[in-house]
Amino acid sequence: MQLRWSSIMLVALFIVCFAAGCSKESPAAPPVKAPEETAQPEETSAHSPPATGSDPEEEAPSQLDGMTLEEKLGQLIIAGVKGDAPTVEMKEMLLSQYVGGIIFFKNNLSAKPKDVADLVNQLKAWNRTSGQAPPLFFSVDQEGGRVSRLPGVHALPTARAIGKTNDAEFAAWVGSSLGEMCRLMGMNMDFAPVLDIHSNPDNPVIGSRSFGTTAELVTRMGMSALKGIREEGVIPVVKHFPGHGDTAVDSHLDLPVIGKDLKALQAMEWLPFVEAIRQDVDVVMVGHLLLPELDPELPASLSKVLITEQLRGALGFKGVVVSDDMTMGAISKQYGMGEAAVLTIKAGGDLVMVAHEYENVTKVLDALKQSIQSGELTEQRIDESVSRILELKNKYKLSDETPIEYPDQKLAALNEEIGKRLAAMGLAPAAAAGQ
Template identity: 50%
Template sequence: MSKRKKSILKPLILSTLSLFIILVVVFYVMDKDREGKQNPTENSQPVVEPSPNTPPELGENNNQKLHDYINDLFSFAKEGKVVGIPFVSGKAKKQEVQNKWGEPDQTTDTESGRYEEYKNRNIVIGYTGEIVSDIRSYDPELQKIRQNDIKKAGGEPDQIRYYKDETQDQIILVYQVTPLTELKWILPKPTDQEPNPKVDHISVFTQVKNQAEQSTPPDQQKTIADLSLDEKIGQLIFAGIAGTTVDSNTKSLLTKYKVGGIIFYKDNLINPSQTVQLLNQVKSENGQKVPLLLGVDQEGGRVTRLPGGLINFPTNKEIGAINNSQFSYQVGTMLGKELKEFGFNLDFAPVLDINSNPNNPVIGDRSYGNNAEIVSKLGIQTFKGIQSQHIIPTIKHFPGHGDTSVDSHLELPIVNKSLQQLKELELIPFEKAINSGADVVMVAHILLPKLDADFPSSMSKNIITGILRQQLDYSGVVITDDMTMGAIIDHYSIGRAAVESVKAGSDIILVGHGYNNAVEAISSLKSAVQKGEITEQRINESVSRILELKKKYEINNEKVNNANIEEVNQSIKKLLDEYSN
């Protein structure tokens, strides 16, 4: 190699070697730096991973954004809105939703109404009729909010409700943002492991007036609004009492549970003066805003409850044989006068069952006969006579107890008739009475498998809502037969029976016997409302009908001085003499 080539290579080799040494030093320093970070000294602060049960520490800006988001949710709810949703609860119509969003992915019909789910929008829309009444948002952003965040922004909720089924155990924080609108925060129920749970979803629910409520006078709407939930549920209970005086249990039913009505049986009523005194005591103990319904079974014939040697009327079977409309009207008038003398205001009569089964152990001569036209004509005249005395008549036992061979006081009767067969016989008197102005219908405890294989008529939505309200267009008060009868109590708890009956469309649950039974019915109804199984709006519908009934008949708590049995008997004797020839 020449000297010239050696002189060129030598500097090149030195430069390359220097560069290599520099790179080695740099990599060594970087490696030591990484090692130092991975192995902190005792003075270094350890990195703590957030616990899954502890919300991550948010930066100042994020924390403020969360607070603002919650405040927006409260503000929007006051207008019936959910952030990011173009519809207003209580105002928007179903057609508007479908025009903008199209058909829902899933539709569910519940006791509360119809719910339509739009999965890609994380939204469920609930309807009352054709009006949006509930907007439920499952936006993932909501799951960044915890229970304490809600209370920090909105304060303590107005109500706390709970919901539990096979898959969920939830707490519902309810904020009454307007008189008609609630903002509900639904979260998993707090536990020791998770005392501050994350939001599952929210609901903006607005009470939408149905057709019945829209026709309710403003003063009655105010009365309903002024009633507490306990007072409303009390109006749905017609309770029996024990003994011949007002004892502690009776006081409790009236003052604590605020029942809307009391039924009296023969063993409550010894003589006229005691009966008047008992009813006056009951009225005195009623400290409610709403007067009581005071009812009794005074049909005439073998079903009479009133004391004092009142002259009894012929059986309905005998009256049916006479077949005189005027006589039936006057019998009804005298029944009304009897009740008025003692201070009652409701009669569980007349019977509109057609006695089509000669082996029927419970109806028999309580019926006007086996002819639908005669039963209709005489039954209607009887209830009109009762009405003439400002006493509320009750037509019974819908949809017809005449073709049973079992006493529902003891067992559950089964009638294997179709709707068409009922229309051809049993329903005729009820339909005609409804068209003639009947205000109260009592529903029987009968299983009709062709109409509802699961529930007896007193708990059947198919029968109460489907047939009575929709097909017969009945808008008055529906009361059950006594829920402590064997037909019900041997198959259901009294609480479950009461809940199912109200869900089916009943307005008043008759609990004829047992203080504890009445309390159980009341507590079960309240629990069903708190859990969302029955809406408070549904309770309001029944309360509205009950208040309208009491207003129509001018029910009040005025006391009666005495019962003039002699005068009533003279009138009855004169009537019977006139038609005995």
């Protein structure tokens, strides 16, 4: 009898506990929607940056914790290389200097896409051997028109010709084609589209690279092209903030000066960049332009006023800021390579582009390290930029693990599509520049 009573009490106790557990306050489960109410997923390209359960912003700090100072500083560099085949210098730059990205020019890109694939695959393999190195940015200026670097593909029309069609859908197709040709040859970052407004007919460097002479047209065409590139899983980089359209000097040769004040810039040059930021562009390139009404001393690419106070502050940009090439005359004639790199990081920039000469990469890395030792820069400031860079690489799922395949057949199909589309539009492929 005693045993039977104890069993009854245990069962009763279990029932009471279970009921109490079920009665705890908790959010109600959302009602299941009827089929007609179920939200449909947005249409995305098969090559868009994939959505994942992990947050790139959460992954970056753990990656950062395991990096040495030298490895962090290397991530701040996008470097140029010599030649179109793997070299000892390329290998050392990855294994000893931990450079985080490569920019390719015409002389690096053989006439055979297969050779481009071989070069990219070798660089990936070397980067993997350096331990837990983050994957590399493989970047290129593939704008279409006269700035077309990649071999084996039809050069698409100039931005000016695209703008004249006034067809945003066509601009999106051009962007998609640019992204596809980049992706097929292993490029994961494209320095395009150009968002400069061609408002000065004496401009020697922008010209046909601009979609047009009005902010409305440049914005509409530029956002369509940006979307097309991004949907191919390639990182678009808008350029050249704060606006290179109203200049009469080529910054490759010397420093252009723009005399406009803040209100004038906000009413014209900045409008396409504002919209790009609203559409969550990941990377903005800052040009070598002096705006004395905002900063009478430093070019935009080295200016805290332009990068931190205006681009990041007033315009609200949260992504990665990359400088234009520091070896251009606008900078190299007035600043040492290391000095310029320190200034752009102090100003709030993240990626320093050093497009020519291996010794310039060494100068930049030495200067950055010395600036930390002297207290001019802090490692915390370096960590801010490296975190943004790692988040971007995680977001686009960049990887050095999988080699790219030889793209010949896919490029042939793309060329056929480009030819048909341009013929239908009454346009012809543009001649590419030899840069």
